[in-house]
Amino acid sequence: MSVNTSVEETVKKIAQRILRKKDIAFAPTTTFKDFGADSLDIVQILVAVEDTFDIELDDEQLRNINDTAGFIAYIESKIAEKNKK
Amino acid sequence: MALNGKVALITGGSRGIGRAITLKLASEGADVIINFFRKRGTAESTAETARSQGVTAHIIKANLAEPEKIDRMFTEIENMFGRLDILVNNAASGVARTAMELDFDAWDWTMNVNARAALLCTQRAARLMRNGGVIVNISSLGSRLVMPIYTAVGVSKAALEALTRYLAIELAPLGIRVNAIAAGPVETEALKLYTTDPGIPQQMVTSTPAGRMVQPEDVTNVVAFLCSDAASMIRGQIIIVDGGASLTSLGYTPPGDKGAQSAST
Structure with missing residues (x-):
């Protein structure tokens, strides 16, 4: 994935x-x-999001997300978490 | 132990019946490769439990609906283990809908995971079974009995059972045995997806001559048997594990509960 491509676009x-x-x-x-x-x-x-960004989304946390904006913010937080490691 | 030194791949082997199969084969001495779909933590935990039995356990994430992911999984197996002795096509998915509600996406998804993936995994596995091997396909009674909102899964399992027979003949000259197990509803988390009525498990118990629901170990015991040399003359068969439930007609209540037995490993 290109670094210029935003998470939302992807x-x-x-x-x-x-x-x-x-x-x-x-x-x-x-x-x-x-x-x-x-x-x-x-x-x-x-599954496609997990494969594309090489992250794992937690089903429990996903249950508390109500809209696409929250979903994208959650993905961004998981990417940041991965990059810290 | 019967499976000492064997290498086994269990698709969908991290949870539910798949987990029980993984741990059973590990307890028989097989090194286990656990394919999982999404939850790495669950797969790691199953692998850790398998390792505590003194075998090697390796996990591989792969969505079996995608042929390229299956290819990648087998390349990893070939690189790490160099061979395969046992393949358990256990991974299953499905969409709980009536036939009239099924769209082609739901149909394709279910058929791809439950039937096509078994074919693709077998094709790759057979090349790694240079000294023969065993393939066990996990089917369900829904292949032949009509169950509510089970259309896509039931049809995919019927395909899997037909595939079992064709593969058993085609792979026999390579020393590869292929069989399937069709279990009645097994008491796992997945069952809840198809039963909204909390009374249904009790109805299942009542209409089962064995007097209880099928437990994961009832299935794993048969998997272990089919993997053993004792089963070498069983080819292309669908072994029904349902406590006799499919022999009875609707509304049948077994006399007393003399048939009730507990599952044992």
């Missing part, structure tokens, strides 16, 4: 690929369900 591309939708735009309170994602889509998005 997640958006992952969601576009898995949901087969080009018109995905994240706003502060959007959720993946707003784009028609079902539980399988969400699992596939999680």
